[in-house]
Amino acid sequence: MGQESEEQYGRVAVMEEPEKLSYKEYKLPKVEKGAVLLKVRRSNICGSELHIWKGLHPTKKRGVLGHEMVGEVYALGEGVETDYAGSPVKIGDRIVSAYYITCLKCAACREGHFHLCEHAYDFWNMQPEAMPHFHGTFASHYYIHPNQYFYKVPDDVSDAAAASANCALxxxxxxxxxxxxxxxxxxxxxxxxxxxxxxxxxxxxxxxxxxxxxxxxxxxxxxxxxxxxxxxxxxxxxxxxxxxxxxxxxxxxxxxxxxxxxxxxxxxxxxxxxxxxxxxxxxxxxxxxxxxxxxxxxxxxxxxxxxxxxVVRYNPWYLSKALLFLSQTKDIYPFDKLLDAAFTLEDIKTALDKSAAREVTRGTIIMGGDSG
Structure with a gap:
């Protein structure tokens, strides 16, 4: 099931090479069984993005960046009725997802080390011209694949706080x-x-x-x-x-x-x-x-x-723990203030450059949703 809309195309920011950015548009993909298509609300600039932007990542030299994010359900694939904690999900619900795949079959997964899955970045490493196009979250939309853990954001957790959950926290x-x-x-x-x-x-x-x-x-x-x-x-x-x-x-x-x-x-x-x-x-x-x-x-x-x-990545159920932590401590720590500079999708290059120069502590790209 999905959302019928006049909006048939989405936009992605593509790193053509380190420190060089362009934008491309693609038709929104049909969502396969077990998958979810999100409309990105905001995506943060993580240290990993800065390593890639400066050409320091060992493998990723081009493609769509972005992984620390919060989005809302735009379309649900067949069979997707709940998140990975069993909470019902519907069109419009706010969602955060692990930014990597858990294949369940490789040597690491068989030992329960889901964070070390050999196929973690199979899709994140794809170029945007490859279906389903929206492989990173510096984009208008983001595609969550089958076996990619995702969780519904508690109502009392803001976008600004939730966006940091799926990586940093x-x-x-x-x-x-x-x-x-x-x-x-x-x-x-x-x-x-x-x-x-x-x-x-x-x-x-x-x-x-x-x-x-x-x-x-x-x-x-x-x-x-x-x-x-x-x-x-x-x-x-x-x-x-x-x-x-x-x-x-x-x-x-x-x-x-x-x-x-x-x-x-x-x-x-x-x-x-x-x-x-x-x-x-x-x-x-x-x-x-x-x-x-x-x-x-x-x-x-x-x-x-x-x-x-x-430690690299995290076992995906820690994302659920992180959301609960945010909900329980929202009145103790200023998670809403953790992001100290906001940019638009069109300003991603500026955001990356300022972050790399440490002119901002935590930059965020707002595509939609609340500004808090």
Missing amino acids: SQVYFGLDKSGISFNQSIVIQGAGGLGLNAAAVAKERGATVIVIDGVESRLQQAKKFGADYTININDYETVEDRTNAILDLTNGIGADVALEVAGVPAAFAEGIHFIRPGGKYVTIGNITPGKLVEFDPGLLTRKSIQIIP
């Missing part, structure tokens, strides 16, 4: 679960961008003492609103030793129980092990570009017996 939620961070423990979060701010809120709700490190003071001020108990500006400390001593002063001289790297800078990863207590854990999410190397001290890692936990 879900991923740090997944990573922090893997770390086991809990009450009366401490965590150092390296990076106060979108991932870091979401992580601060999740860790704070776990009862942890939250320390956030960044080099941009405005980001650190925002981190305090998202649960940071302490902030450290790296520009105030000349050396790794100085920054380590600052963290030791905040953790009874032993170091943090957990550190989370969401800075996306190789040097931050090498530095992080200095901040962690013996027997602690280190979750790394931000460094996603292979081939970017840094000097590393494996002896210190071994001596301190630190467990490194690399």
